[in-house]
Amino acid sequence: MAERDGPPNRRPADVPSIAEKGQPLAGREAEFAHLNKHLRACFVCKLIKATAQFMDSGCDNCRWMDMSDMESLEQCTTTNFSGLMTLMEPPTSWVAKWTHTSKCVPGCYALSINEEMPRRLQESLENRGVRMRR
Numbered sequence: 015m016a017e018r019d020g021p022p023n024r025r026p027a028d029v030p031s032i033a034e035k036g037q038p039l040a041g042r043e044a045e046f047a048h049l050n051k052h053l054r055a056c057f058v059c060k061l062i063k064a065t066a067q068f069m070d071s072g073c074d075n076c077r078w079m080d081m082s083d084m085e086s087l088e089q090c091t092t093t094n095f096s097g098l099m100t101l102m103e104p105p106t107s108w109v110a111k112w113t114h115t116s117k118c119v120p121g122c123y124a125l126s127i128n129e130e131m132p133r134r135l136q137e138s139l140e141n142r143g144v145r146m147r148r
């Protein structure tokens with residue numbers, strides 16, 4: 015897990031990207047259509063990151079969710095999302111206000127999740143008193 019400093023909504027989330035041997039991909043491998051196959055969105059806040067980024071540092075908004083292994087990552091995130099928006103300053107953005115993401119970290123977000131949230135995650139949210147907008 016990466017070290018976290020400062021107020022929770024000040025530090026931007028990682029920009030979705032994939033790298034091999036520490037080097038960013040180049041050419042066709044770096045094109046968005048290819049990269050998109052490696053992207054996942056958080057079921058709760060819709061933050062988009064690459065699979066490896068979620069496994070490395072979890073969701074920047076939903077710190078309580080464990081994403082350290084592939085099984086728990088698949089319970090908390092999905093590849094079945096559509097649309098993408100980038101939030102730079104969520105507290106002052108009208109888009110963030112419209113999409114109820116004003117308190118989220120700056121980052122890339124899905125416009126919609128096209129899949130039901132896993133039952134286990136729904137129960138976990140209910141136990142935490144979190145109500146999801148539909």
Ligand SMILES: [Zn+2]
Pocket residue numbers: 056057058059060061073074075076
């Ligand atoms: Zn999240």
